[in-house]
Amino acid sequence: MALLHTVNKSPFEKNALESCIRLALKGSSILLMEDGVYGAVKGTAKSSLVAGAKGKIAVYVLGPDLDARGVSKDKLIDGVKVVDYGGFVDLVAQHSATQAWL
Amino acid sequence: MALEVGGKTIETDEEGYLVNRDDWSQQVAEAIAVAENLDMTENHWEVVNFLREYYEEYQIAPAVRVLTKAIGKKLGKDKGNSKYLYELFPYGPAKQACKIAGLPKPTGCV
Amino acid sequence: MSDEGGTIKKFMYVNRKAPYGTIYALESLEVVLIGAAFDQDVSLAFVDDGVYQLVKGQNTKGVGMKNFSPTYNALGDYDVNKIYVEKESLDARGLTVDDLLPLKYEDEDDDWAEKDSICVISSAELAKLFDQQDVVFSF
Secondary structure, three states: OOOEEEEEOOOOOHHHHHHHHHHHOOOEEEEEEEHHHHHEEEEOOOOOHHHHOOOOEEEEEHHHHHHOOOOOHHHEEEEEEEEEHHHHHHHHHHHOOOEEOH | EEEEOOEEEEEOOOOOOOOOHHHHHHHHHHHHHHHHHOOHHHHHHHHHHHHHHHHHHHHHOHHHHHHHHHHHHHEEEEEOOHHHHHHOOOHHHHHHHHHHOOOOOOOOOO | HHOOOOOOOOEEEEEEEOOOOOOOHHHHHHHHHHHHHHOOOOEEEEEEHOOOOOOOOOOHHOOOOOOOOHHHHHHHHHHOOOOOHHHHHHHOOOOOHHHHHOOEEEEEOOOOOOEEEEEEEOHHHHHHHHHHHEEEEEE
């Protein structure tokens, strides 16, 4: 069983996403939530972080947080999966533990 | 504090503003107006309905200055002045009309 | 109020935080609306993640928070119509002015013609604007 990492800070404001990806093992998962969802958007100065993790780490993003911020799903980096609150619970259950990158 | 309207208890804060905006109805508005010693005429309703529309669109209750200007634009200059609005709502068009409209106190009012 | 002897000062509100993740954006907006009663020369700047506050299409039903983005449309009614957005911040986030709320105001000096409030400017231009202010509020 692998870890579920959660990132709730904008990659433009904090280096939480960068550190998380650097220190996450292959086969673990990252859930982007709250202001962390901006890290899942393609065509930004920080898109390379999540795009570079492809194939190594599964990246999820919380749908209600995308909607709140007016980020449409067609703006997401390829391979990023959208989950709702129920999906968040499932992810927690499917992983050995959760590590929050605050 | 609370209001009794049609057998239902409607919760209000210590100043008489509705706690839950969804509790509002025309009947509730009439009950608040009675508590404020106001006789609701068509002119009162015009302002109350305007405030509700403004809130629906912008998610705020406008300040008096903004309300006056906007009423003038929508309902004509003879209504878009503070004399007219204070005659309708002697305790302040923003505060009193917002209360009857079931909206929070306007931002910036103390 | 300023007509009764006070001097008009240049007030700028600088917004650098995304909405919802922290309370800064909403607090700033409330202070701007309250402050509008003082008839000063007010402008707003949106820099860094602050530009996300103006993104259109926000829908907060799922997160159970108040969507305060429609309130930016009321700024024109409050005579707050100088809204500067830093181009470099938009670019870094893959955004353009078309992704932002179309904020408008009516120009009293031009027969109430409807005009755009948002002005996208470069870092260099914004730096000069900062320098001209009497008071800067940071959020």
